Amino acid sequence: MSSTPCIHHEDHDGEHTCRLCNQNHCSACIHVGSGLCHSCIYKGVIIILVIMVILSYVAWYGLL
Numbered sequence: 001m002s003s004t005p006c007i008h009h010e011d012h013d014g015e016h017t018c019r020l021c022n023q024n025h026c027s028a029c030i031h032v033g034s035g036l037c038h039s040c041i042y043k044g045v046i047i048i049l050v051i052m053v054i055l056s057y058v059a060w061y062g063l064l
Contacts (some may be wrong), residue, residue: 006012006026014024018037024039034041
């Protein structure tokens, strides 16, 4: 086998590499515009939501 398979689909070629996790993904598993895989996008969204909750708590109670 000349190319590495996709991490989620072994029958597809891993033609794209995620910019964060550096794992090989097929075109169905990666967002081509950002170069991130779907799992890294979900992790990023969760991190942003947690930061927003913390900042809203700080703003609501005036801790800054």
